[in-house]
Amino acid sequence: MTTIKNLSQFENEIVTLKGWVYNIRNSKSIHFIEVRDGSGLCQCIVSADDVSDEVFEAASGLKQESSLEITGKVLKDDRSIGGYELHATDLKVVQIAENYPITPKEHGVEFLMENRHLWLRSRRQWAAMRVRNEIIFAIHTFFQGRGFVQMDSPIFTGNAAEGSTTLFETDYFEEKAYLAQTGQLYGEAMAMAHGLIYTFGPTFRAEKSKTRRHLTEFWMIEPEMAFYDLEMNMDLAEDMIKAIVKTVLEKNKAELEILERDTAALETLAEKRFERMTYTEAVDKLKSDETAELLDEMAASREKELVDIKKEREEIKKEHGSAKKWRKVQIDQRIKEIGARVDQIEEDLRNIPSWKESARNFEWGNDFGGSDETVLMMQFDVPLIVTHWPAEIKAFYMKRDQTDKLALGMDILAPEGYGEIVGGSQREDDLAILEERIAEEGLEKEVFEWYLDLRRYGSVPHSGYGLGLERTVAWICGLSHVRETIPFPRMLGRLRP
Numbered sequence: 001m002t003t004i005k006n007l008s009q010f011e012n013e014i015v016t017l018k019g020w021v022y023n024i025r026n027s028k029s030i031h032f033i034e035v036r037d038g039s040g041l042c043q044c045i046v047s048a049d050d051v052s053d054e055v056f057e058a059a060s061g062l063k064q065e066s067s068l069e070i071t072g073k074v075l076k077d078d079r080s081i082g083g084y085e086l087h088a089t090d091l092k093v094v095q096i097a098e099n100y101p102i103t104p105k106e107h108g109v110e111f112l113m114e115n116r117h118l119w120l121r122s123r124r125q126w127a128a129m130r131v132r133n134e135i136i137f138a139i140h141t142f143f144q145g146r147g148f149v150q151m152d153s154p155i156f157t158g159n160a161a162e163g164s165t166t167l168f169e170t171d172y173f174e175e176k177a178y179l180a181q182t183g184q185l186y187g188e189a190m191a192m193a194h195g196l197i198y199t200f201g202p203t204f205r206a207e208k209s210k211t212r213r214h215l216t217e218f219w220m221i222e223p224e225m226a227f228y229d230l231e232m233n234m235d236l237a238e239d240m241i242k243a244i245v246k247t248v249l250e251k252n253k254a255e256l257e258i259l260e261r262d263t264a265a266l267e268t269l270a271e272k273r274f275e276r277m278t279y280t281e282a283v284d285k286l287k288s289d290e291t292a293e294l295l296d297e298m299a300a301s302r303e304k305e306l307v308d309i310k311k312e313r314e315e316i317k318k319e320h321g322s323a324k325k326w327r328k329v330q331i332d333q334r335i336k337e338i339g340a341r342v343d344q345i346e347e348d349l350r351n352i353p354s355w356k357e358s359a360r361n362f363e364w365g366n367d368f369g370g371s372d373e374t375v376l377m378m379q380f381d382v383p384l385i386v387t388h389w390p391a392e393i394k395a396f397y398m399k400r401d402q403t404d405k406l407a408l409g410m411d412i413l414a415p416e417g418y419g420e421i422v423g424g425s426q427r428e429d430d431l432a433i434l435e436e437r438i439a440e441e442g443l444e445k446e447v448f449e450w451y452l453d454l455r456r457y458g459s460v461p462h463s464g465y466g467l468g469l470e471r472t473v474a475w476i477c478g479l480s481h482v483r484e485t486i487p488f489p490r491m492l493g494r495l496r497p
Contacts, residue, residue, distance in 0.1 A: 001018065002015040002016060002017060003017075003037055003038075003039040003040075004017060004019070004035070004036070004037050004039050004040035004041065004042045004082065005039035005040045006039075007042060007074050007082065007084045007086075008083070008084060010074045011074050011075070011076055011084070012073065012074065012075070013073070013074055014071065014072065014073055014074075014089065015071070015072070015074055015086070016069055016070065016071040017035055017037055017042065017044070017069070017070050017071075017086065018037060018068075018069045018094075019035045019036050019037030019038070019067070019068070019070075020035065020036055020037070020065050020066065020067050020068070020097075020121075021033055021034070021035060021062050021063065021064055021065060021066045021067075021068065021097075022034040022035065022036040022041055022064070022065075022121075022123075023064065024062055024063075024064070026059075026060055028048075029047065029048045029049070030045065030046065030047050030048065031045075031046040031056070031059045031060065031062075032044075032045060032046075033045075033046060033059065033062065033070070034081070035068070035070060035086075036121070036126075040081075040082055040254075041081045041082065041123070042080075042081065042082060042084065042085065042086055043080045043081055043085045043086070044070050044072065044085065044086040044087075044088055045072075045085060045086070045087050045088060046059045046070075046088040046091060047087070047088075050087065050088065050089060051088060051089060051090065051091065055088075055090060055091050058091055058092075058093050059088075059091055061093075061096060062093070062096065063096060063097050063098075063099065063100065064097065064100040064103070065097040065100045065121070066093065066094075066095060066096050066097045067093075067094035067095045067097070068091060068092060068093050068094055069091070069092040069094065070086065070088050070090070070091045070092075071088065071089055071090040071091070072086040072087045072088035072089050072090070073086070073087045073089065074086055075087060082254075100118075101115055101118065102115060102118055102119060102121075102122065106336055106339075113483065113489075113494065114496075114497070115497075116487075116488060116489075116497055117488075117497045120487060123258050124258060124259060124484075125484065126258075127252075127254075127255035127256075127258040127259050127477075128255075128259065128473065128477050128479060128484055128485060129487065130252060130255045131248055131252050131255050131256070131259075131473060131476060131477050132469070132473045132485060132486075134247060134248055134251050134252050135244055135247075135248060135469070135472060135473060135476065136200075136469070137247075138243060138244045138247035138248070139200070139221050139240070139244060139467075140200075141243075141247070142239075142240050142243045142244070143196075143198045143223065143240075146196070147196055148196045148197060148198050148223060149190075149194045149196065149197050149198075150197070150198055150199070150200065151187075151190045151194070151197045151198070151199055152183075152199060152201060153180065153183025153184075153186035153187060153190075153199045153201065153222075154180065154183075154186065155179060155180050155201070155202065155204075156170075156172055156177045156178070156179070156180070157177065157178050157179075157180045158175075158176075158177060158178070158447050159178075159185075159443075159444075159447040159448060159451075166181065166205045166206045166207050167179070167181065167204075167206055168204050168206045168216075179204035180203055180204060181203055181204060181205055182203055182220065182222065182466060183199040183201060183203070183220070183222050184222055184224070184397075184464060184466065185397070185451050186199070187199050187222050187223075187224035187464060188224050188427060188451070188454055188462065188464070189450075189451075189454055190224065191224035191225060191226045191462060191464070192226060192454055192458065192460075192462075195225070195226045195227075196223070196224075196225050196226070197223065197224055198221060198222060198223040198224070199220075199221070199222045200219070200220075200221050200222075201219065201220065202217055202218070202219055202220075203217075203218060203219070203220045204216060204217055205218075208492055209492065210491070210492055211370055212480060212481045212482065213370060213418075213419055213471060213474075213482060214482070214491070214492075215470055215482055215483075215486065215489055215490060215491055216490045216491060216492065217489075217490040218468060218469065218470045218482075218486070219468075219469040219470065219486075220466045220467065220468060220469065221466065221467040221469060222464060222465070222466045222467075223236070223464055223465065224462065224463075224464035225462060225463055225464060226460050226462045227460055227461060227462065228426075228461070228462055228463040228464075229426055229461055229463060230387065230408045230410060230425070230426040230463060232463065233410065233424055233425070233426060233463035233464070233465060234276070234385050234387070234410050236465075237385075237410075237412060237422050237424065237465050237467070238273075238274045238383075238385070238412075240467070241269070241274075241383065241412070241421075241422075241467075241472075242269055242270060244472070244476070245266050245269050245270075245476060246269075246270060248266075248476055249263060249266060249267065256477070259477050259478060259479070260478070261476075261477060261478040262478070265381060265415060265416060266476065268381055268382060269382055269383075272381075272382045273382075274382050274383045274384065274385055274412070275380050275382060275383070275384045275385065276384070276385045276387065277384065277385075277386060277387070278386070278387050278388040279386055279387065279388055279389045279390065279406075280364065280388070282368075282376060282384075282386050283362060283364050285376065285379070286359045286362050286372060286375060286376050287359060287360060287362055290379075291359055291375060291376075291379070292356060292359070292360060294378060294379065295352050295355060295356045295359075295375065295378075296356075298348070298352060298378070299349065299352045302345050302348050302349050302352075303349070305345060306342065306345045306346070306349070309338055309341055309342060309345070310338075310342065312338065313335060313338045313339075313342075316331050316334060316335065317331075317335070319331060320332075344480075351371065354371065355371050355374065355375050358371050358372060358375075359372065359375050364390070365390045365392065365393070366393070367393045368386075368411075368420075370419055373413050373417075373419040373420060374417045374419065376413065377413050377414070377415050377416070377417060377418075377419075378417070380415055381415055382415060383412050383413060383414055383415060383421075384412070384413045384415075385410050385411070385412050385413075386410065386411045386412075386413065387408070387409065387410045388401060388406040388407070388408065388409075389406065389407045389409045389411075390405070390406065390407070391404070391405055391406060391407045394407040394409050394425070395425075396428075396434075396437040396438060396440070396441045396443070397425075397427055397428055397434070397437070398425040398426070398427065398428065399425065399426045399427060399428045399429065400428075407425060408425055408426040409423070409424065409425035410422075410423075410424050410425065410465070411423050411424075414471070414472075414475040415475075416475065416478075418471060418474060418475035419471065420468075420471070421467060421468055421471045421472050421475060422465050422466065422467050422468075423465060423466055424463065424464055424465020424466065425463065425464075425465070426461065426462070426463045427462050427463060427464065429455060429459045429460060429461055429462060430455065430459070431452060431455035431456055431459065434452060434455055435452065469485075470482045470485040470486050471485075473485035473486075
């Protein structure tokens with residue numbers, strides 16, 4: 001079947017497209033129908049001179065999201081979406097849609113979330129899902145090309161890996177069970193069998209958080225590698241992220257344009273090594289005068305931009321009344337863009353004072369919060385790998401350095417304010433030490449006996465990490481909230497649709 005994505009292969013030929021009406025403009029003698037078929041958009045021209053009266057009449061009755069089959073000649077036109085358009089010779093209506101609730105006008109986020117099953121059809125959401133798909137494929141390609149075996153960890157677990165306070169508890173045939181926060185512990189077992197493995201599946205965190213970075217159900221990619229130390233772990237994660245970005249830049253140019261993603265920052269990744277520093281160095285940088293000055297400069301810049309952009313909005317509003325129809329469409333779009341930017345600037349101006357205070361008063365030993373990560377990453381144009389964390393704030397299974405105070409962990413923070421996208425570590429491989437840590441954490445040793453067996457029978461140095469898929473999609477697409485990175489997001493207070 002011919003799809004819009006491959007129309008370039010059928011220039012000057014007659015084809016039939018099957019899809020839905022994305023937009024339509026009617027006149028007495030011609031209809032301009034934007035058709036989507038899941039692979040892309042195409043402008044289809046239905047002229048009264050080229051089709052029967054019945055077909056022209058049928059086209060005039062179409063509404064947004066009506067389904068149809070349309071036949072016509074494919075002609076190249078650089079001005080059209082995708083560079084090609086279809087001049088119709090026939091049209092068959094499959095179904096006339098009811099009045100579609102999502103219109104070109106601006107809707108509130110709550111309304112769009114309630115209609116997520118329909119919102120997915122919009123261009124930006126379509127583009128984000130296509131990029132998500134390419135990222136998933138790139139991840140599989142990367143690991144498979146390096147000899148990793150994909151394996152699956154259970155979703156029902158009898159023990160916690162990241163702490164018991166953020167677990168979803170459930171009844172499992174009269175036995176207490178939890179939805180998995182991570183597949184890592186099971187990944188370690190599988191790595192002892194295959195050497196190099198990765199899992200790719202849903203994970204669950206019962207955090208009562210409403211930030212832009214949190215979902216209660218999200219997808220994690222978790223490689224585990226036998227005979228890997230922390231340095232090898234970091235190198236692998238950096239190579240993986242670079243491979244993902246390279247693939248998206250090559251395969252998703254059209255989607256990134258729809259998302260209006262400035263790709264300059266992504267393109268620098270191929271040329272630069274990721275920044276690396278210890279937690280202590282990162283804390284020093286966060287608390288530095290340099291960081292405080294940067295925030296002051298940012299505030300001044302945002303204030304000026306706010307004045308300029310509001311002035312532009314007032315000027316084009318005055319033009320709107322006397323503008324021609326095509327220009328009014330442009331003005332409406334620009335006003336919409338300005339509104340979104342004003343919201344972002346005003347939010348930044350509200351946040352900058354608290355960011356500055358939080359950075360200045362940050363105490364060594366605390367974990368980085370979202371604002372701390374944001375401020376820190378304002379100073380880097382590539383991801384930053386932070387290593388050697390205070391052991392007290394990291395999980396019991398992380399190996400420690402010779403001082404026994406620092407965990408051999410690593411977090412990768414994405415630039416442009418997107419925060420942590422990777423968390424990992426070298427794992428503790430000594431049986432006695434691991435038993436001691438489990439006791440210190442107050443965990444039930446019996447539920448971890450199978451995990452301790454990995455240290456009893458052929459223990460080796462090993463490492464691994466987890467990549468959060470949705471945060472990665474948000475960063476690469478330039479999306480402000482993770483709710484747009486997954487088809488049906490699950491958040492605090494959001495269980496439907």
